[in-house]
Amino acid sequence: DIQMTQSPSSLSASVGDRVTITCRASQGINNYLTWFQQKPGKAPKSLIYGASSLQSGVPSKFSGSGSGTDFTLTISSLQPEDVATYYCQQYGSYPLTFGGGTKVEIK
Amino acid sequence: EVHLVESGGGLVQPGESLILSCAASGFTFSDHYMDWVRQAPGKGLEWVGRVRKKANSYTTEYAASVKGRFIISRDDSKSSLYLQMNSLKTEDTAVYYCARTEVVGPHYYFDYWGQGTLLTVSS
Numbered sequence: 579d580i581q582m583t584q585s586p587s588s589l590s591a592s593v594g595d596r597v598t599i600t601c602r603a604s605q606g607i608n609n610y611l612t613w614f615q616q617k618p619g620k621a622p623k624s625l626i627y628g629a630s631s632l633q634s635g636v637p638s639k640f641s642g643s644g645s646g647t648d649f650t651l652t653i654s655s656l657q658p659e660d661v662a663t664y665y666c667q668q669y670g671s672y673p674l675t676f677g678g679g680t681k682v683e684i685k
Numbered sequence: 686e687v688h689l690v691e692s693g694g695g696l697v698q699p700g701e702s703l704i705l706s707c708a709a710s711g712f713t714f715s716d717h718y719m720d721w722v723r724q725a726p727g728k729g730l731e732w733v734g735r736v737r738k739k740a741n742s743y744t745t746e747y748a749a750s751v752k753g754r755f756i757i758s759r760d761d762s763k764s765s766l767y768l769q770m771n772s773l774k775t776e777d778t779a780v781y782y783c784a785r786t787e788v789v790g791p792h793y794y795f796d797y798w799g800q801g802t803l804l805t806v807s808s
Contacts, residue, residue: 579749612794614730621782621801622722622730627794665730669793673748674720674732 580604580668584677590685597653599680601666606646610670613642613651616679617662625664626651658684687711687797689783694802701773701806707766707783707799714764715739718786720795721757721768723779731779733757735786736766751777773806780804 581604591597601611609629614622624633626642629649639654653660661684666677693705707719718741721733734747736757745757756769766783780801787796 610792614795616730621798622795623798624794624796627787627789627796628792631789631792633796667730667732667795672746674735676730676732679729 579673580607580671580675582666582668582675582677584664584666584680586680587678588681588683590683591656592685593656593658595656597656597660597682599651599664599666599682601644601649601651601677603647603649603668603670607668607670609645610668611642611644611649612667612669613640614665614667615660615662616665622665653682656682656684687785689785689797689799691781691783691799691802694781694804696805696807697773698808699773699775699806702769702771703773703804705768705770705781705802705804707768709764709766709783709785712785714759715761718788718793719757719759719766720784720786721766722782722784722795722798723777724782724801725776725779728779733768733781770804773804775806778804778806 583602611629613626616622630642663679663681688710690708720735734757737744754772758767782801783799784795785797
């Protein structure tokens, strides 16, 4: 199975800060990676697929990059509505696997 | 607008069986692979399994943790997805989400999720 490791597990940043979350795959997955946002008590929401393609309707302050084993999700200017847990997930091979999540809070 | 609505969760005892359902609307259900993903209380997301569409013979994939105990099926005439869960264990306690798989070129990714249904397995 491909293990997905996210870092940090949590972060606290100020409104307006640029925030970067990393995700590392235990083996190469090309660019078969998605990022999800999950707010407390809510279902996950798709942000990015193909490591860098923005899902329809998602604000451009979210961006993704990477290929192979190392990936990043960036929020260009953190806002209160971005408080959530963010997950990466690989779909390069079965079983599909998720990272452990990064909890983002406002300082 | 795409809607996925799960139902059927509740409290069951270890060893029992239960069927979860996911009612889909707002899109052509038969055109999509569909998946189940679960989330134990306070934990991260875990993929449960997938059922492909008719053109792919409705074949399925499962996580090792549920293989042989869970069965995913679909009824395209009812735009519904099902998760038959047998021999339930306490570690199956989770919110169960259904998710739609979208295909863009080589990318098969979850683009819509239901709101989830809670299964509690406890004696």
